[in-house]
Amino acid sequence: MGEEVKLFRTWSSSFALRIVWALKIKGIEYETVFEDLSNKSPLLLQYNPVHKKVPILVHNGKPIAESFVILEYIDETWKQAPLLLEDPYERAKARFWAKFGDDKVLTSVWNVFIKQGKEQEEALVAATENLKFLEEEMKGKKFFGGERIGYVDLALGFLANLISIFEEIIGLKIVDEEKFPSLYSWMQDFAEAPIIRDNWPPRDKMIVKFQALLDATIASSSSSSK
């Protein structure tokens, strides 16, 4: 009896990328089901009734939602190429940085991208503070996981792609090579690593998508201030 692994995702989601990378690093065969979030499939709603979001991993018919929960499930189910170390303290640190990435770094970087004027300046200050912690954590290491890509690299990996896309659209530097040498160098190494490199969503499509999001946000805020 074979394993049946399906991944419900959108083409651009950074959260889904974590799962793609994890499955490929472990050499797990799986089927992708692309979802259109403006028209969610009945299966999506059945598999994640609480949040109605993707990504969702379905393993032999059983659904798991929330990308960090999925990553730990994958690591516990398929033991080859472990993402988390065995030591409980190292695991706690990894979970901490992954959560920090989503709660603080992503939020502040997103605000730099989407906000204007004074709010953008404040967002840049917050983002810089948050990135400093990552810079400190990165020092002396090739990847957050050490010599090999691990859980934290997969959790933060979206930064390696998304930040450069944001920088290109808004014409503002978020991760300056001089200010953040270790982080900058990690972003290059991670983005170019085998498996990671082969699975980025198409850059030109990403630029179009995020430019449109920014334009719509600017349009709606200027029309509401009339």
Add this chain to the structure above:
Amino acid sequence: MADEIILLDFLPSIFGMRVRVALAEKGLEYEYREQDLWNKSPLLHEMNPVHKKIPVLIHNGKPICESTIIVQYIDDVWKDKSPLLPADPYERAHARFWADCIDKKLYDLGKKITLTKGEEQDTSKREFLEFLKLLEGELGDKPFFGGENFGFVDVSLVAFSSRFYAYESFGNFSIEAECPKLIAWTKRCMERESVSSSLLDPQKVHDFVAGMRKRYGVE
């Protein structure tokens, strides 16, 4: 050599209570150090430089932060006694999902009930009760979220019950009227020594929240 465990905490903190419950479930001796959150200690700054928040568990000198991460750490290290997470990966994922859900929703909704008024408070009350009903559905007929055994999701949720009286009082509504099964579950949890000894008395929590309302000028 014995383990040295120190907990940097704040008595009314829901997140701190989770860690207290987990430590008690495992029968662990530790030193509790109450923190002044308006005048943070050098130790807190040193042990949690990123967030400067409690709870922080310091185990043999090494700090672990974020309550859900601390509870998992405690479960990983002292795995032979009262396991909080089940053994099966799918069951573990299920527990982690619900703990994450509780983290994402409940605290902020509760905070809004106690710190807002009018329409915003009404909306928060409605969403809060909807979420508790969702949790009742997940609990079903089981004694605990962990099934027969008190588990990870129970630890994540039970501390909120110390704040229910405050929510009801300042929100002017009854949780038991809408969610009797959940209240029955909290009573069941309170029969456990680990829970009753770790949660702050609801009147004291109420008084703390009253103080916060004054501080934020809500009254």
